[in-house]
Amino acid sequence: MSEIAAPRSSSRSRSLKGGGRNRSGQTNFELYSWLFMRLSGLALVVLVLGHLFVNLMLGGGITALDFGFVAGKWANPLWQVWDLLMLWLAMLHGTNGLRTIINDYAEKDQTRFWLKALLITAAIVIVVLGTLVIFTFDPCLDPSSTLSVCK
Amino acid sequence: MPSKPAGTLYRGREGMWSWVAHRITGVGIFLFLLVHVLDTALVRVSPEAYNEVIGTYKNPIVGLLEVGLVAAILFHAFNGIRLILVDFWAKGPRYQRQLMIGVGVIWVVLFVPFVIRHLTHVFGG
Numbered sequence: 505m506s507e508i509a510a511p512r513s514s515s516r517s518r519s520l521k522g523g524g525r526n527r528s529g530q531t532n533f534e535l536y537s538w539l540f541m542r543l544s545g546l547a548l549v550v551l552v553l554g555h556l557f558v559n560l561m562l563g564g565g566i567t568a569l570d571f572g573f574v575a576g577k578w579a580n581p582l583w584q585v586w587d588l589l590m591l592w593l594a595m596l597h598g599t600n601g602l603r604t605i606i607n608d609y610a611e612k613d614q615t616r617f618w619l620k621a622l623l624i625t626a627a628i629v630i631v632v633l634g635t636l637v638i639f640t641f642d643p644c645l646d647p648s649s650t651l652s653v654c655k
Numbered sequence: 656m657p658s659k660p661a662g663t664l665y666r667g668r669e670g671m672w673s674w675v676a677h678r679i680t681g682v683g684i685f686l687f688l689l690v691h692v693l694d695t696a697l698v699r700v701s702p703e704a705y706n707e708v709i710g711t712y713k714n715p716i717v718g719l720l721e722v723g724l725v726a727a728i729l730f731h732a733f734n735g736i737r738l739i740l741v742d743f744w745a746k747g748p749r750y751q752r753q754l755m756i757g758v759g760v761i762w763v764v765l766f767v768p769f770v771i772r773h774l775t776h777v778f779g780g
């Protein structure tokens with residue numbers, strides 16, 4: 505596409521366009537983002553509070569947490585899926601929430617850009633790392649494991 | 656546009672401090688989540704590495720920080736549900752005050768048993 509030099513629009517209005525926050529209806533991104541925060545929030549109530557209940561309230565609570573505890577949980581596909589969903593939804597919800605906060609407080613385009621670049625980089629690293637950990641976990645790293653797969 | 660975001664320092668009633676608290680707890684939980692995925696990733700290194708780091712979570716000072724984290728999560732979760740009800744439930748806006756009280760009640764009902772159980776574990780009672 506050939507570019508025609510834009511009239512001197514302020515840098516601010518350009519950044520608003522880039523962030524999909526214009527009112528002239530070019531995208532519905534902010535609407536979907538608003539809806540996503542609410543839907544993911546509902547799912548996270550179950551996922552996060554369930555996670556806290558099982559890990560901190562049942563059994564020995566925090567004193568029982570160790571490699572064997574994790575191995576026991578991830579031997580069950582339900583907990584693998586649970587943790588995977590929780591990881592993805594919490595990271596998307598949290599990252600999107602921080603994007604809003606950056607838009608609210610960072611005034612300069614440059615500051616916004618770099619803060620968002622940092623945010624997205626951190627989010628991608630954490631989501632990829634966490635996903636790999638859930639799927640490549642090897643319970644038999646523990647030589648004293650009593651799980652049947654390790655015998 | 657004012658040079659300082661003057662509109663972000665709310666002074667006022669419940670709706671305003673709860674908005675600030677929702678924001679602060681959201682950021683806090685997110686930062687913890689980043690660390691928590693990293694510490695859990697140590698299960699790919701060795702059982703010893705994982706156990707050593709997870710051991711710090713059982714230290715009394717960290718145990719108290721966990722109480723703060725759970726307090727923040729419970730607030731953010733139920734205040735979040737309140738926001739959703741105000742947005743989607745036709746009568747939500749009319750029952751603003753009751754919803755706010757509901758958040759407080761559920762928070763206390765879940766938080767108190769948690770604190771008792773968690774501190775019992777942490778301080779080995």
Ligand code: HEM
Pocket residue numbers: 538541542544545546548549552553594595597598599600601602604605677678680681682684685688728731732733735736738739
């Ligand atoms: C436990 C269930 C959760 C519920 C019900 C929930 C609900 C919500 C809702 C409805 C919003 C949108 C507020 C708005 O649009 O004005 C929100 C914002 C936010 N949430 Fe959550 N959330 C939950 C968990 C989490 C978790 C686990 C994190 C961190 C990883 C998180 C971080 C955030 C952040 C940073 C914001 C942006 C705050 C702002 O814009 O002021 N939330 N949450």
